[in-house]
């Protein structure tokens with residue numbers, strides 16, 4: 001997958017740009033990032049990113065419009081305003097950005113300055129996701145992320161003045177010293193900012209993969225029952241506060257059965273070609289997945305020598321594609337009809353999987369009627385356990401996994 005051009009012409013492109021730098025390390029972090037104390041490694045990374053965009057453009061069959069742009073990291077807004085502006089205009093020149101494109105940026109309020117707001121707004125930013133996680137000082141001190149409510153509120157005001165309409169707040173449960181009460185207290189304060197969306201993530205404790213997480217005191221982390229309690233209480237509070245909002249594009253898509261889920265999470269993005277730029281960035285095509293090299297040194301080596309930075313690719317078999325559709329349907333619609341989901345109308349033999357589903361059905365987690373599977377409302381928190389029945393790679397992998405809730 002290192003050379004050659006895309007063998008089909010996608011209807012739309014969805015670039016993901018990874019910025020693997022932060023000013024400080026949050027101890028719960030599960031991202032691919034490194035701490036940068038000066039701007040020089042960031043400036044040279046931006047040059048590589050731009051070179052990679054040009055390289056990928058040469059491999060595409062013509063100018064294909066962009067419907068979604070996602071900046072993630074790390075901290076995308078560690079880039080200077082000028083560098084953000086320049087990269088966005090290169091994307092526009094290279095691919096063309098649809099006037100209705102969703103342009104989303106993950107923002108660390110601790111590093112955002114007014115200097116960033118104007119270029120972000122001018123580039124058509126439609127969705128700003130502010131990292132918050134928790135507002136309790138003891139939790140913040142333990143996870144090494146000190147961020148006052150006032151700071152988050154100030155950044156939200158800046159973005160709204162700049163007419164960035166989609167404001168998300170990212171919160172977390174399952175962190176050290178969090179209790180149901182403290183999670184609810186954070187939600188109560190977050191609601192004062194009237195965000196358009198709140199994304200609530202469960203902390204994934206994987207110190208065997210992310211060594212710095214071992215610095216968190218495990219004995220202060222909520223156990224599985226407490227995690228479920230925090231998640232359920234938070235979900236109830238958000239529903240009572242009016243989230244889900246019927247007009248939210250994601251809610252509309254879910255209602256219409258057109259919500260999608262990729263490795264970044266839930267999305268309204270319908271582009272079939274997701275192209276990752278930057279170290280470790282993952283791309284997704286109908287034929288499979290590709291991932292860039294993860295070290296900045298290797299990335300520099302590939303890009304400066306005019307080669308794509310792809311480290312590996314996984315081609316999807318028909319069976320993989322079918323399982324991907326089944327899992328996506330369960331995650332997005334909480335139901336799947338196995339008889340109808342096979343693209344060729346075939347009736348796949350899922351004897352083992354259905355036996356696992358029947359076991360879950362005995363515990364009341366799912367309902368099965370022939371080849372039709374549905375997850376009742378009060379079991380949706382455990383949707384991943386239902387999906388696991390169709391994940392061919394879960395059991396065979398030697399990897400350890402974080403909690404499903």
Ligand code: SF4
Pocket residue numbers: 021022024025026028029030031033073074075108131
């Ligand atoms: S700001 Fe985000 S990416 Fe950076 S260290 Fe904290 S959690 Fe990780």
